[in-house]
Amino acid sequence: MIKEEWKQKGFIDEPVAEGIDLKAEIRRMCKEKNAVILAHYYTRGEIQEVADFIGDSLALARKAADTDAKIILMCGVHFMAETCKILSPSKLVLAPDINAGCSLADSCRAEDLRKYKEEHPGYKVVSYVNTTAAVKALTDVVVTSGNAEKIVASFPQDEKMIFGPDYNLGSYINSVTGRNMLLWQGGCHVHERFSVAEIARLKQEHPEALVLAHPECKGPVLAAADVVGSTAVLLKYAVENPDKEYIVATEAGILHEMERCCPDTKFYPVPPEVSEGGAGCSCNECDYMKMNTLLKMYNALKYEWPSVDVDPEVAREAVKPIERMLELSK
Ligand code: 13P
Numbered sequence: 001m002i003k004e005e006w007k008q009k010g011f012i013d014e015p016v017a018e019g020i021d022l023k024a025e026i027r028r029m030c031k032e033k034n035a036v037i038l039a040h041y042y043t044r045g046e047i048q049e050v051a052d053f054i055g056d057s058l059a060l061a062r063k064a065a066d067t068d069a070k071i072i073l074m075c076g077v078h079f080m081a082e083t084c085k086i087l088s089p090s091k092l093v094l095a096p097d098i099n100a101g102c103s104l105a106d107s108c109r110a111e112d113l114r115k116y117k118e119e120h121p122g123y124k125v126v127s128y129v130n131t132t133a134a135v136k137a138l139t140d141v142v143v144t145s146g147n148a149e150k151i152v153a154s155f156p157q158d159e160k161m162i163f164g165p166d167y168n169l170g171s172y173i174n175s176v177t178g179r180n181m182l183l184w185q186g187g188c189h190v191h192e193r194f195s196v197a198e199i200a201r202l203k204q205e206h207p208e209a210l211v212l213a214h215p216e217c218k219g220p221v222l223a224a225a226d227v228v229g230s231t232a233v234l235l236k237y238a239v240e241n242p243d244k245e246y247i248v249a250t251e252a253g254i255l256h257e258m259e260r261c262c263p264d265t266k267f268y269p270v271p272p273e274v275s276e277g278g279a280g281c282s283c284n285e286c287d288y289m290k291m292n293t294l295l296k297m298y299n300a301l302k303y304e305w306p307s308v309d310v311d312p313e314v315a316r317e318a319v320k321p322i323e324r325m326l327e328l329s330k
């Protein structure tokens with residue numbers, strides 16, 4: 001029985017008896033219920049440690065399409081759980097906390113995109129995976145930061161395209177593909193606040209270190225970067241070059257996997273701008289990703305709630321551009 005209080009909150013924080021090993025209990029329930037845990041690199045370290053699979057948003061979408069588990073517990077943010085549900089409609093998709101949203105997905109409402117499309121007939125819509133199911137349903141092809149360049153480049157040079165919602169990623173893709181896509185003015189509140197001055201300071205302290213940056217960062221941060229790419233691309237670069245040091249301009253959760261894979265390599269997270277509330281912070285975290293906790297995961301599996309559902313009519317349209325992405329990024 002799901003209590004009214006939990007429904008109001010959108011998660012279950014029922015305490016467990018003292019001494020319970022939450023990780024062991026979560027693994028036990030996964031086995032008993034045929035559940036799989038997918039977690040994004042930005043979640044807390046202990047979540048990544050208990051997950052069956054960790055990855056960037058492209059790898060998580062692929063995994064959701066492939067799994068034969070009955071239940072998917074998606075530890076990430078809401079649009080990632082929606083993508084799982086769209087790709088695996090017969091499965092029960094759970095999220096530890098239904099309030100874990102995404103400022104970038106919030107920056108593009110379906111009704112605004114519909115209007116914009118009407119004002120720009122003949123344009124193809126390329127949407128970043130960080131969008132709601134309703135926005136995906138209005139989209140020609142979905143991309144992630146891991147495949148955006150390849151997918152955009154697969155369109156004819158003179159194709160008229162709208163790219164949304166991330167302005168920084170869109171302008172980066174325009175620059176590397178030589179396209180002139182119309183860009184939605186959306187952004188991620190975490191990646192937009194990385195400080196170029198802090199990168200310069202870290203560079204002074206560690207002159208040999210290379211700068212790794214996610215393409216959601218602002219242009220001046222990307223201009224200061226040695227490697228620009230999705231979380232998986234940045235991780236792969238470090239794993240293949242462990243003898244270097246790295247200044248990392250993406251959400252700090254990725255450091256857990258970087259340090260696990262390269263225990264002898266030094267990683268320095270870039271702090272946010274002081275004017276953006278960064279005073280005293282040594283790293284930059286996504287408060288939505290951090291809403292996922294072991295206790296909420298335990299309770300989500302125990303009560304099989306909260307589930308993430310997508311209106312079947314919306315899902316029917318939204319699955320097409322996601323499958324196109326999976327096909328084009330093979
Ligand atoms: P990735 O596609 O690199 O996993 O990034 C997802 C995201 O939310 C970035 O902020």
Ligand code: SF4
Nearest residue numbers: 102103104188190286
């Ligand atoms: Fe969304 Fe930004 Fe958090 Fe990624 S880091 S989930 S884009 S708010």
